[in-house]
Amino acid sequence: MRDMRKYKYMVLRRSSQVSLLFLFIAGNILGWNALRGNLSASIILGKIPLTDPFALLQIFATGNMISAEALEGALIVTVLFGLVCGRAFCSWVCPLNMVTDLANRLREKMKLDAENRNPFLSRKARYWVIGISLVLSFATGVAAFEWISPISMFHRGVIFGMGVGWTAVLAIFLFDLLIARNGFCGHLCPLGGFYSLITRFSLVRVRHYKEKCTQCMKCTDICPERQALPMVGKTSSMVVSGECTNCARCIEVCDDDAMRFGIRYVS
Ligand code: SF4
Ligand code: SF4
Incomplete structure (x- = not known):
């Protein structure tokens, strides 16, 4: 009994991540109406918009116009995670989490943690990356992290076919496996950092x-x-x-x- 319970949430989390990917594929390739778009901006049943609030903030910093629908979508996502579910985006939605979890599991199996426990990376680095992304967005007029986001690359790659995005995903896998435990998600990812900031008071x-x-x-x-x-x-x-x-x-x-x-x- 204990053994089955041991994997209950892991099975649920993976089911959630894979089901969402499936719905995105079905929406974008097969024309299903359930979920269309991408992780930055999507729409449920053609009616309920969802917008990544960090992406929206970067677009705001660029000075570009923001649509009412995008604002509404960001509000829905902010309330959902910020007030209710906490930083569940990272472990229940983000597809890259499956890659980093695999790298960290292998790292554990290979016992690479013994001598090398994140010797140089601060967990606060992700908050600096948020700031740098916003400053760069303001300076260049382009949503900076969205431009290079390995999360979007992986998500797009799974749906439409992986191009050079594989190299970014592979780099993160190797970084987590060989350099730092939970290196990307726990230290560098500004999206994870942003959700950490807005979910402090979630239920x-x-x-x-x-x-x-x-x-x-x-x-x-x-x-x-x-x-x-x-x-x-x-x-x-x-x-x-x-x-x-x-x-x-x-x-x-x-x-x-x-x-x-x-x-x-x-x-
Ligand atoms: S991140 Fe939160 S839920 Fe996950 S193991 Fe740590 S304390 Fe528990
Ligand atoms: S920290 Fe970033 S890459 Fe990691 S799970 Fe969260 S959003 Fe995805």
């Missing part, structure tokens, strides 16, 4: 129960954002960091049932 959260915790620390070992779990073994409380991706790996790995999803402000 769906992991809760830690100190009275059940045996301090095995498996949760902090597996967590891609381990700084989000300072309370483990010390206090019973919710994860408050916006950097938590609600991936539920800490819940799956805990044999003591000391981690669970909960709703913030509801005890």
